[in-house]
Amino acid sequence: MTRWRVFRFNQIGKCSSRRPLLAGLCEPLIALAFPLTVLVAWHFATYGRKYALIPPPSDVGLALYDLAVGGINDDAFSTTLHIHLLASISRVFGGFAFAVAAAVPLGLMIGRIPLVRALLDPTFQLLRPIPVTAWLPLAMIIFGLGPRSAFFLVFLGAFYPVLINTVFGVRSVEPRLIEAASMLGCKATSQFFRVVLPARLPGIFTGLRLGLGFAWVVIVVGEMTGVQTGLGAIIMEARQLSRTEIVISGMIVIGLAGFISDRVVLLIGRRLLRWSPNHA
């Protein structure tokens, strides 16, 4: 049992990692230990108390189940989870996609073209410290109450991390690689696409991960502004009705959705960046 080991070999036959199977199984178990402890403590602190403002975990579990498949409370919240989840996901990824489409090219230009940098960089640096939540009133005036404001806030939240990482990335391309490319006959424009862009893909990817994370953070704020659907909307509505178990259910779903979408980006990144010793 203790002698089971997994050996992984890379292409050139060197042993790249020897990780005992046992440790491989232990890691998820260790990761679960802390939340389980919290869950138990939460249970004993709340279960069986009549006027507790926070519901016990079992109530939250039932609420989450009812929210997803129904059959328990059969109220306005039952079997609505997929609607809200889908609404939030589409706003998160929509806003995120717009942010990437704007921030990556802009970041590349600010990083490589001095005139664009001089023109835009100071303004962006000034706007950057303004928290996304502070934009909320203005967003509501400009885009009205509703999903467009949420969309805009998500866009804003994802925009800066992507922009900053892209700018920083392209500004720090190793000069040696530029020299190598030019002595091999790769000039100006094609140098940008064949050297600068791939060289800084890891940096850009870090920005994408951060940006998507922020998009999930901002979505709740965005959806608290009179939107009918979305995880943020459901949390706001449940709060007004003092349905705390549904509030907590919404929080759990946002956490899971954010976690899963981060994993997906990470996996895509690993595939694209398998050449990089820091990512593979």
Added chain:
Amino acid sequence: MPDAVSPILELKGACKEFMLPGARIEALRDATLTVAKGEFVSLIGASGCGKSTLLRIVAGFEHASSGEALMWGMPIDGPAPDRGMVFQDYGLFPWLTVRGNIAFGPASRGRPASEINETVKRFIALVGLQRFADAYPHQLSGGMKQRVSIARVLANDAEVVLMDEPFGALDAMTRERLQDELLEIWQRTGLTVLFVTHSIEEAIFLSDRVIVMSPGPGRIDSEMRIGLPRPRDVAAADFNELRRELSLKLHSHLARKAA
């Protein structure tokens, strides 16, 4: 255009100055040098003697502050595929495989895909990396990386190969093996090689001619023709004789300064 009268490489009184805040550094003073086609020339000297600067001027990465740098009698303005550079730190593209790195030059110059495939195959075989064709640079040893870097330049039809201490970061065994391989490739292809090193033995072992440079300011001090037949034996008496002679030349400017 190759020109029957002009040598493949020529430096005429090339100088290079760098401006630093509060100081003017004279990296190279009045360097004059002619290299014939097919010649293997080494540049040797202590650090700060301008040997790398000279190489970078020929590569087109630096422009001479005054004087001229010519290839086939035409002024060198900027880097170009006919002068391939092999860097000590390899300068390989980490996101490309061995195959991709070697294909980079031909692909940049818009060669057709079938021709690129053919070329890449040939040069991977030349440096003996068939088994590693799809490996990424971070999976290769230093010696393998330097082989890729040499193949990359050759696959791009370089006439002159500029090598800046290419084997300086390798262990002694790998270094000797690559020296042998380089000589073999050079003899087979008729390349012109300009090779920067700080190893006396390496310079004598490889070169037709060794250019001795000295620092403060960087300049060409003297030169030595190596007439020994190849393959050369580093332990032979005549090799040692040359080693002593070159060592004296290399250190004479120090002695002069002390006197």
